[in-house]
Amino acid sequence: MRVKKTKEKKKLITDDPVKNFEKWKKKYVEKKTRVKKAKKPTSKKRQYETERENIQKLVKKYSEINPKEAVKFSDFPLSRNTLRGLLEAQYRQPTEIQRQTIGFALQGRDVLGAAKTGSGKTLAFLIPVLECLYREQWTAVDGLGALVISPTRELAYQTFQVLRKVGKNHDFSAGLVIGGKDLKDESDKIHRTNIIICTPGRLLQHMDETSTFHASNLHMLVLDEADRILDMGFADTLNAIVENLPKTRQTLLFSATQTKSVKDLARLSLKNPEYVWVHEQAKFSTPATLEQNYVVCELHQKVDMLFSFLRSHLQKKIIVFFACCKEVQYLFRVFCRLRPGISVLALHGRQHQMKRVEVYNDFVRKTAAVLFATDIAARGLDFPAVNWVLQFDCPEDANTYIHRVGRTARYKEGGEALLVLLSSEEKGMIAQLQEKKVPINKIQVNPEKLICVQQKLEAFLAQEKEQKERAQRCFVSYLRSVFLMKNKDVFDVFQLKLPEYAMSLGLAVAPRVRFLSKAQQQMSGGVQNNSIAAGDESEDELKSFKTQLKGKQAESELSQSEEDDGDDGDDDEEEGEKPAALLCGSDDEEEDDQKDLDLLTVKRKDVFSVNEDSQTKEETNAEEKNNKQKESKVKEAKKIQKRNFKVNTKTIFTDNGEVLQQWPPLQRTMIPKGEEEEEDDEETSGINVEAAKERLRKEDQEFDKKEYRSKIKEKHREKRLKEKAARREASKQRKEKQKEAADEDDGDNDDDDDGEEEVVAYLSGVEEEFDPSTLPDPDKVHDSDSSDGEDSDASVRGRKRSFSDDSSDDDGDDVQQRPVVRKKPRQESTVTPLDTGLSLAEDEELVLHLLGSHS
Numbered sequence: 040m041r042v043k044k045t046k047e048k049k050k051l052i053t054d055d056p057v058k059n060f061e062k063w064k065k066k067y068v069e070k071k072t073r074v075k076k077a078k079k080p081t082s083k084k085r086q087y088e089t090e091r092e093n094i095q096k097l098v099k100k101y102s103e104i105n106p107k108e109a110v111k112f113s114d115f116p117l118s119r120n121t122l123r124g125l126l127e128a129q130y131r132q133p134t135e136i137q138r139q140t141i142g143f144a145l146q147g148r149d150v151l152g153a154a155k156t157g158s159g160k161t162l163a164f165l166i167p168v169l170e171c172l173y174r175e176q177w178t179a180v181d182g183l184g185a186l187v188i189s190p191t192r193e194l195a196y197q198t199f200q201v202l203r204k205v206g207k208n209h210d211f212s213a214g215l216v217i218g219g220k221d222l223k224d225e226s227d228k229i230h231r232t233n234i235i236i237c238t239p240g241r242l243l244q245h246m247d248e249t250s251t252f253h254a255s256n257l258h259m260l261v262l263d264e265a266d267r268i269l270d271m272g273f274a275d276t277l278n279a280i281v282e283n284l285p286k287t288r289q290t291l292l293f294s295a296t297q298t299k300s301v302k303d304l305a306r307l308s309l310k311n312p313e314y315v316w317v318h319e320q321a322k323f324s325t326p327a328t329l330e331q332n333y334v335v336c337e338l339h340q341k342v343d344m345l346f347s348f349l350r351s352h353l354q355k356k357i358i359v360f361f362a363c364c365k366e367v368q369y370l371f372r373v374f375c376r377l378r379p380g381i382s383v384l385a386l387h388g389r390q391h392q393m394k395r396v397e398v399y400n401d402f403v404r405k406t407a408a409v410l411f412a413t414d415i416a417a418r419g420l421d422f423p424a425v426n427w428v429l430q431f432d433c434p435e436d437a438n439t440y441i442h443r444v445g446r447t448a449r450y451k452e453g454g455e456a457l458l459v460l461l462s463s464e465e466k467g468m469i470a471q472l473q474e475k476k477v478p479i480n481k482i483q484v485n486p487e488k489l490i491c492v493q494q495k496l497e498a499f500l501a502q503e504k505e506q507k508e509r510a511q512r513c514f515v516s517y518l519r520s521v522f523l524m525k526n527k528d529v530f531d532v533f534q535l536k537l538p539e540y541a542m543s544l545g546l547a548v549a550p551r552v553r554f555l556s557k558a559q560q561q562m563s564g565g566v567q568n569n570s571i572a573a574g575d576e577s578e579d580e581l582k583s584f585k586t587q588l589k590g591k592q593a594e595s596e597l598s599q600s601e602e603d604d605g606d607d608g609d610d611d612e613e614e615g616e617k618p619a620a621l622l623c624g625s626d627d628e629e630e631d632d633q634k635d636l637d638l639l640t641v642k643r644k645d646v647f648s649v650n651e652d653s654q655t656k657e658e659t660n661a662e663e664k665n666n667k668q669k670e671s672k673v674k675e676a677k678k679i680q681k682r683n684f685k686v687n688t689k690t691i692f693t694d695n696g697e698v699l700q701q702w703p704p705l706q707r708t709m710i711p712k713g714e715e716e717e718e719d720d721e722e723t724s725g726i727n728v729e730a731a732k733e734r735l736r737k738e739d740q741e742f743d744k745k746e747y748r749s750k751i752k753e754k755h756r757e758k759r760l761k762e763k764a765a766r767r768e769a770s771k772q773r774k775e776k777q778k779e780a781a782d783e784d785d786g787d788n789d790d791d792d793d794g795e796e797e798v799v800a801y802l803s804g805v806e807e808e809f810d811p812s813t814l815p816d817p818d819k820v821h822d823s824d825s826s827d828g829e830d831s832d833a834s835v836r837g838r839k840r841s842f843s844d845d846s847s848d849d850d851g852d853d854v855q856q857r858p859v860v861r862k863k864p865r866q867e868s869t870v871t872p873l874d875t876g877l878s879l880a881e882d883e884e885l886v887l888h889l890l891g892s893h894s
């Protein structure tokens with residue numbers, strides 16, 4: 040049946056193809072328009088609606104989140120893009136802090152999260168950030184939606200990298216806003232950025248200076264290392280930032296050492312925040328996989344100890360923490376030269392941004408290396424597989440200790456930490472650590488295993504003045520950092536043995552540390568009286584020093600120190616005095632370092648000029664005073680010069696009463712003594728400019744005269760030589776003619792020998808007036824191009840040899856050059872005709888007779 044039907048159909052088609060085509064076409068067009076109609080409007084709507092439906096579904100689930108049941112990230116109501124990002128970055132299961140905080144954050148609650156170092160706090164806030172903007176369907180035109188503030192550039196950079204990895208499937212734009220980068224470039228893009236990871240100083244700078252930048256739409260604010268950002272160092276900056284943010288935002292605070300200060304939290308206007316202390320009930324506040332020890336040693340043993348430690352841990356990845364930049368700078372350099380057998384890197388706040396990133400990436404990649412660092416590397420940095428953290432200098436407090444050691448033993452890995460303490464620091468520091476639940480054991484250093492490097496350092500310093508200056512700055516800077524520490528139970532600068540410490544750095548003598556002697560004076564209460572007596576020190580110095588002694592100031596400087604733009608007091612000082620350095624990441628270390636050796640100067644507390652009034656007044660007063668002083672000194676000097684005073688004169692007499700000058704040494708002049716007009720001027724070390732000019736003028740004249748005379752002499756000499764050569768040539772020609780006439784075989788070489796030296800001298804002396812006609816005939820016997828007497832002797836010797844030994848190989852050239860001469864034996868050329876006293880005819884007869892008788 041079926042076969043029959045198809046046959047009939049085929050027949051129909053073949054019967055009327057046009058009809059069939061029309062029919063098919065009609066059907067096709069109908070179908071196409073139907074599909075078009077059905078597809079076009081609904082597809083757009085559906086996509087939009089699907090997204091909204093998805094979001095609604097997710098939001099509905101928020102209230103059902105049970106952290107205990109969340110084993111995988113997919114157990115949380117997260118967007119598909121976020122889940123894909125996590126999976127692609129190999130994050131499958133949430134850590135404890137992530138499990139406990141993500142739910143609250145998704146629900147829109149303010150969160151205070153605390154968990155041990157290396158426990159995954161970064162993702163605990165980045166996931167809610169992504170979800171928040173996804174929920175709002177954020178786009179570029181909406182501007183800034185979420186803000187993450189980090190205390191250091193390196194940490195901001197690291198967080199930015201994690202965000203890029205996890206959030207790569209979303210369409211939001213993210214930006215890294217930190218100091219040391221091109222401000223203009225940032226300004227151009229910042230208004231289109233949805234998520235900003237930043238350091239506080241740079242963010243505030245944009246808020247102040249970039250007109251297109253505003254944060255009025257901000258939905259979420261995150262403070263990473265919140266306790267650090269909320270402490271005094273950033274207080275003013277943070278207050279200013281918060282003022283620019285909308286109050287309706289959600290705020291998340293994370294740290295391993297979370298603040299509970301109500302006052303701090305009030306500043307952020309948190310609304311009913313959720314406290315999440317993951318390890319509150321834990322026995323210890325540091326990772327369980329971390330082994331911690333400390334040693335007590337003398338200050339002057341520390342460098343040897345560090346070197347010995349490195350020598351015995353060559354295959355490890357180590358971070359060494361120091362108290363200040365200049366220690367890192369000096370010890371990094373000398374350790375590179377000491378070649379401990381492991382690569383040494385340095386990271387501190389005085390490096391240019393490019394260098395900082397380079398070092399950071401370098402250390403991330405390396406499997407065995409040691410990084411010398413200040414506390415800019417103490418918080419948050421996630422260098423993979425660090426085996427050891429060595430604290431060369433005692434940390435400021437227990438919290439700093441916890442963050443420093445937290446650079447190892449991260450996320451289930453193991454690690455070791457060693458703290459080096461001075462005996463004066465031991466009691467106070469260990470008590471603090473115990474209070475913070477840090478398990479730490481005391482171990483001993485084996486003195487026999489210590490490698491002494493002092494002599495090598497001394498040798499380096501003897502070779503390089505720059506290194507010596509670095510050592511001096513390191514010395515002063517360390518003492519200053521100890522001096523400025525708040526906790527005086529732990530840090531007592533007056534207990535330190537300074538000469539020994541200086542020697543351990545390779546210095547022969549301990550540099551003078553003025554702030555210490557002044558502090559001592561002040562402690563003994565004698566500063567007021569002494570300040571008047573000490574006439575050599577300016578009032579400004581004294582004033583700045585007094586301010587320095589005020590604890591509050593020091594505190595602020597120290598806490599400020601961790602910000603990326605500087606990590607010890609010096610850096611802040613640099614920033615304060617040169618705001619430009621903050622913008623371009625300037626590294627003007629030498630100039631600033633010099634100050635260390637001189638005097639401890641006050642650093643600015645309010646780096647961002649929030650409390651401008653009182654402070655700037657003080658500063659401008661001091662500046663004005665300084666300028667006035669400088670001006671008056673210049674004026675005074677000019678006055679002295681005008682009055683022709685003799686300044687700085689020191690006269691020493693010999694036993695015989697003759698005047699001796701020791702310093703400055705007498706300047707030797709070309710002018711004979713008798714000609715000097717103002718000879719007595721030289722007795723002074725001051726300079727009489729007019730007299731000096733006059734003397735220079737005379738010396739120039741004298742020099743010109745001498746030059747002129749020598750040129751004239753030279754010309755005369757040339758003339759004489761030319762004449763001589765011409766005479767010689769004439770006599771040669773005459774002789775040749777005579778010889779031709781007298782005897783064909785007569786030789787003519789002898790004269791040339793004595794003149795050869797002079798010819799050479801002539802050629803080299805006055806090249807421009809060279810006259811080829813003065814040269815000896817090249818066809819004659821001349822075998823030497825020699826230009827000195829010795830060579831010309833040699834040529835003579837060579838010629839003699841060639842005459843005496845024709846077959847000699849050595850003289851082959853001579854043989855070729857002088858075929859004619861060699862045919863004639865030298866003796867024959869000297870035979871003179873015998874004078875018989877007869878006539879020519881008689882002589883002929885006599886010869887014939889003799890020949891006849893002889894034959």
Ligand SMILES: Nc1ncnc2c1ncn2[C@@H]1O[C@H](COP(=O)(O)OP(=O)(O)OP(=O)(O)O)[C@@H](O)[C@H]1O
Binds near residue numbers: 130137156161
């Ligand atoms: N869910 C996860 N699964 C696997 N690894 C994770 C997870 N979360 C975080 N990590 C890894 O753990 C390490 C530490 O994470 P993170 O830097 O966020 O710790 P942290 O708590 O912020 O440390 P710190 O207190 O020192 O800042 C990182 O290498 C990170 O990749």
